[in-house]
Amino acid sequence: LRRGYPEAIYCEYKSIVQIRAIAAAVRDRAHEQSGVISPVLFTRASAEQAEAVLAELPDAVHHEDAKLVVWPTTPPEPTGGLVVVAAAGTSDLAVAREAELTARYLGRRTVLVVDVGVAGLHRVLGRLDVLREAAVVVVVAGMDGALPSVVAGLVRTPVVAVPTSVGYGAAFEGLAPLLSMLNSCSPGVGVVNIDNGYGGGHLAAQIAANGNPDTA
Template sequence: MDERRLADLLDRVASGTLSVDLALEDLRDLPHEHLSDATLDHHRELRTGQAEAVFAPGKTPEQVRDAAAALAARASGAVFVTKAEPEQFHALLEAIPSATYHLRSRLVVAKRAEVATKLGTACVVSAGTADLPVADEAAEAADALGLGVARISDVGVAGIHRVLERRAEMEAADVAVVVAGMDGALPSVVAGLISRPVVAVPTSVGYGASFDGLAALLTMLNACAPGVSVVNIDNGFGAALVAHRIVRNRG
């Protein structure tokens, strides 16, 4: 439940078009709801502007289904399940037939934000083809949140001319989400080329000394170019949420 829905509920009670009993029924589960194995935070959307997400690993298909269905029933904006397996998605479809699943990123969009016009644009830039699952997660989540999404793929620093010639496209967006594994150098390069905020996403792509993305993470945290924020390894979803907040809260 967000502020608009809560205000509408109170207005209807004040005007007499909604009874106090029905309003109490709608508010009964605020701020949280107890399921058999979870306690859902329905006030998170009211506090932060984004409903709680379901992290699928370690959960049974039924647990994923029940949590996502309860969140989607009360959220006014987007609801996501991250890192889901096909069997978890198939169980969720029983409760939410309109849900979509993106196999490569393993992202489930249980509910999309309803926006009349796009809030702004995120440009999702990825270094290599192997980084696409994480870049897809960022792009798909940003789209479901109501952002326009531009994609630039396979422009890693080993062929620096590839990213240099795409500068205008990146500058045209409101925020750039830059995804890279290996040495993780691409976000710093992009931040040195454009005036937009850069959200850097390290991936676990690379050989032994990449330490499953730790090398890329440390490179991004030590970026020479200013204006770079960094999320956790393989966290395309988190990057999309950062991009959404940047665009949503701009002056």
């Protein structure tokens, strides 16, 4: 395990054979170790890849909505501050769930807030209470990627922005929200890769490692 955090296997460009070999190696290594095992995350797993993992690690859990397989299944007892994950629309849900679960398996309490896109401001304003409880907010959005700017203007804590590939042609597979987020007119926004829920959740968990935000 690299510097103390759970290990993650990024499945997207790996063959079924490779995935299965990795899962077997994870199991064998655990047998050799004694004591507590930190969870291993298989991210972006297709149905077929998830099956390959489960063939070697039958007691792993498959979070289909997040394309995530985790073994062992129980997240650690939460420490640090609250991670709030806010998704602009239903289409961003898979990425948002990946972020949320990642943060939880890294040891944070999490809350998921959905359907708070800026086209209807009352929706995000209606959730200000929970947003302001967070030690960090992960904002997941496609299309115009405007939500992180709005949220960062409403909270004192850092915002982790995750662009998604959701949108019409000129979204160019996530380029439009990515650029929006990098150009946020509110300071306090750090951006991760397109559709990278794992990366967003990981960074958020690190930021929130030390407890609740400064509420001065």
